[in-house]
Amino acid sequence: MQLQHWFALTLALTPSLASAALFSKDSLVKQLDPKGFRKVMKENATSVVAFVAPWCGHCQKLAPEFDKAALGVYPMIPFYAVDCDKPNNKKLCAEQGVQGFPTLKLYPRGGQSKPLDFDGPQRSASALYYWASRNIPHNVKKIYHIEDLPAWVEENKDAPRAVLLNQGKHIPLLWQTLGNKYKGQIKFAIHRDRRGKGSEKMGLEKGEPKSSKVLLYPAGSTDFVLYSGIQKHDSLSKFFDSVLDGTVDLTELNKQAAQEEFVPDEELLEIERKQEAQRMALAHGGYSDLIDFEEAIKNGAGADFHEKNGFPGMMGGGLPKKADAKAESAGKKEDPIHRILKAQQEAEKKEREKPKMAKTGEAGQVFFTPEATGHPKTPVAGETEPTSSTEVAAAASDTPVLDAREDAAVEPEPSSQNPSSAAHTDALKETSDPEIVVSSEAVPPPAEETKTTGHVADEL
16 A cells, blocks of 8 residues: 555656756756746847757757756856646647747747747757857947947937947847847947057047946937946846936946945856856867866866956956966966967867878768758657658657767778778768768868857857
């Protein structure tokens, strides 16, 4: 009798335990029920929602990738999950058009805009990361020449205007999310002040390298106030909310912002340690084979780690450093990140200097032809039977059926009589794209090295 009660209790708890186990213990992915979903949809923010079922093999495969992508864009783009297997969530999933698991949707401006379905070739962390960060309807105006700024300020005089002067090439992710959040209330613009000349023309100091300035023009005025608070998501949101409220004098409001002390707790610091390594990996498609590179970033990489990278939700630049910390960092050796990057650049330079490969005959051709594209989905219970061969395989086995893109291609053994064939095979091993078709033409030399950054666009 006791065994029966134990078995019944186990069955009752299984769905909730499975749901909790789908994502990691320290995941930044938040679970939503219908009430929480409605609250999220009321916000003017871009968010990503995964509609999943704990028993779905494809969902189990997606979960760690979804976790990594959520870490990379935290806290600017929140990631959520809805367990459609729970009875109180089934109606919500049906209303959102969920017909299979997993279903991924991006809501550009909460419930105010039509959601976008993820239809990328693979559900990798990098693909989800770029999909989320590139679909923010921010409407930030780029001011290419500082001389054009006064005209834009005058043109939008009826509303508050926020201008960012920064030194990077791209619009920081944080500035995009703020532009989206306050769309229709505050006008946002950005000017690339690479060498500080724009700042000097506006009567401001040139500024430190990688620093940025936020200027706020009150509605009806062409005179700006230089924001003196911390350039992170929560602080800027609080400042802009007060500007729109209009109950506090802007000068006094700016003084209050300048007095804010940013003292992150250990949990936030741990997120930052993991986040910097994850952003590097996401931005470059993953550093799965460069464990030393990732660990060097995660473990600090010098006394000025946070000064260089900021904290989650910041636009680069960190808190003011103490004088003794500057003296300490001045005497340190070259940090491991610089050594690794330098070694990579030297290796790439040597690779470019290699002579071009000779043409190969038909025996040297290697073809990678995927049998299918797209993602298999586990159908919702009660739906029609799967019709495609991939879906039939997924339904017949407990093991998730991988996309054809993810299946390992079989490479022919390099012939000892055809050294060119072996060279082609070695070259193919250096690429991760299984859809590349190598013809009998000579392999072109690598493209010119492009400068890439390990930081997402939320840092300046």
